[in-house]
Amino acid sequence: MLRSLTPDLSPWRASRDFRYLWTSGCVTSFGGFLTLVAVPMQIKELTGSSFAVGLIGAVELVPLIVFGLWGGALADALDRRKLVLRAEVALGLLAGLLLVNALLPHPLLWPIYLVAALVAAADGIQRPALDSLLPRLVPHQHLTAAFALRSLYHNAASVAGPALAGVVVAFAGVQTAYALDVLSFALSLLLLVRIKAVPPPTGAERPSVRAVLTGVRYAWSRKDLLGTYAIDVCAMLFAYPVAVFPFLASELGADWALGPMYAASALGALLVGATSGWTSRVHRHGRLLVAAAVGWGAAMALAGLTEHIGLVLLGLALAGGADEISGLARSTMWNQSIPDELRGRMAGVELLSYSVGPQLGQVRAGTMAGLVGVRAAVWAGGAACVVAVLAVAAALPKLLAYDDRTDPHAAAVRAEHERAAREAAPTT
Structure with a gap:
């Protein structure tokens, strides 16, 4: 009875690579919430406009859709681990650009929107590779438990992340939030590079519009x-x-x-x-x-x-x-x-x-x-x-x-x- 009401840790015990992937996701989830709170707060401080804050969602939607579909084709044609790593590097650099902009004497508004769109594109490329990577690292019978463990840190970050981010932004400023997010990407990369290569299946279809339609x-x-x-x-x-x-x-x-x-x-x-x-x-x-x-x-x-x-x-x-x-x-x-x-x-x-x-x-x-x-x-x-x-x-x-x-x-x-x-x- 007790085992049925506690998380199934079989994936954690069975796969060293899953442990690295899980820990990496845990780190970047909390780092991501820092930026998620800091960006609208900074736009509010720069413009005082609720419309300007809401515009973030609009600039993110189209890149996420387009690059999400294309990212799926890439994930089937390339080494998924390398694709995740490259996207992680891109996301870390983009967080760094937000930090540089925030450190300017007079931060600019347009780079925030540009970075938001590029982050959505990089996320759209990474997420299909990340989601399709997990079944290659975990035994088939442990897939449900693996997704439950992954959702555990995501939900914990969803509860604690915004509160932590609010404290950081309020007392240390958006610059500190961005800096901590950059640090989270650096730590994540140190973990992800330790995961084994995950080459594409033999005879994988090259990325193309036709592959997407397939x-x-x-x-x-x-x-x-x-x-x-x-x-x-x-x-x-x-x-x-x-x-x-x-x-x-x-x-x-x-x-x-x-x-x-x-x-x-x-x-x-x-x-x-x-x-x-x-x-x-x-x-x-x-x-x-x-x-x-x-x-x-x-x-x-x-x-x-x-x-x-x-x-x-x-x-x-x-x-x-x-x-x-x-x-x-x-x-x-x-x-x-x-x-x-x-x-x-x-x-x-x-x-x-x-x-x-x-x-x-x-x-x-x-x-x-x-x-x-x-x-x-x-x-x-x-x-x-x-x-x-x-x-x-x-x-x-x-x-x-x-x-x-x-x-x-x-x-x-x-x-x-x-x-x-x-x-x-x-x-x-």
């Missing part, structure tokens, strides 16, 4: 995978009300609760990650995904229907926990059943699905709040999420039928893992 066609042909993308977009589009949190806090007479509202979902996800041992024994990941997405929408509806701030925070925490389960189910399905030669491009498609959804959700929440009120925008969005998820599940029965013990795609990937392990084993 990945998109494969995603369309797999209706179970298509269901995971569709449900993620539905969940974020209808039930991602972060944009209206300041207005919801004011309407409830609890301006003090704005910070806890931002942290509540991450805290719920962190608690699920810390008790995620049971997820390694799940086989019907499609059903788990649907149930978790319904839970996400229902919890958001609870947060919008209640007038008690404690119940609002509870609803947001429950939503975060459900989203964590949903993410584990999606990640496991993707990496259990996608062939290695397509995994990078599928990671690019995944990046597209979980980047666009929250952006559209922000627009939906803000627009609907102006039409029907803040609380209605939250609870109605949650209810719409439940309906949309159930409709997708009904329209794509292969999603509910997915079982990693019998799915032919998962069986083929498992056989390839076993073959690669036999070839890598030392001979006597």
Whole structure:
């Protein structure tokens, strides 16, 4: 019973490279939050304009989409470790440019936007390689546990990172935040260079528009995978009300609760990650995904229907926990059943699905709040999420039928893992 409620550490014990990758991600997650808080704060100080702050999201979106898809093709054609390293160097240099600009007697505004766009492009190239690298470092049977451990540090950083960043920026300035982020990239590189080479599969397709389209066609042909993308977009589009949190806090007479509202979902996800041992024994990941997405929408509806701030925070925490389960189910399905030669491009498609959804959700929440009120925008969005998820599940029965013990795609990937392990084993 205790083992089922604690994280499964099998990937940590089984793979030295996973330990390096996990520690690197932990370092850069906390460093990234320093810059995430420092950039809007610096723009606010330079302009005093909320529009100027919001423009950061606009300059990031297109590079993230374009380079995310291209990065997926690169990840399938090149050594994924080298691609991650090169992107990490680029991200570190860009953090350095923010530091140099902040140290000027009169910091400039335009370099901040330029760096934000370039960071989105570098992140779009790195993330597919990073996501598709993990299944090459961890035994097939430990994939769910590996994603749970990775989400553990991400959620811990989501809870503690903004608070730490706020203290650093307030007492030491944005220059210190940028300097610490540069340091985090340096430490990360020292860890990543120790990971073994991960060459592309034999006969890998060269990166091209045609290669990108091959990945998109494969995603369309797999209706179970298509269901995971569709449900993620539905969940974020209808039930991602972060944009209206300041207005919801004011309407409830609890301006003090704005910070806890931002942290509540991450805290719920962190608690699920810390008790995620049971997820390694799940086989019907499609059903788990649907149930978790319904839970996400229902919890958001609870947060919008209640007038008690404690119940609002509870609803947001429950939503975060459900989203964590949903993410584990999606990640496991993707990496259990996608062939290695397509995994990078599928990671690019995944990046597209979980980047666009929250952006559209922000627009939906803000627009609907102006039409029907803040609380209605939250609870109605949650209810719409439940309906949309159930409709997708009904329209794509292969999603509910997915079982990693019998799915032919998962069986083929498992056989390839076993073959690669036999070839890598030392001979006597």
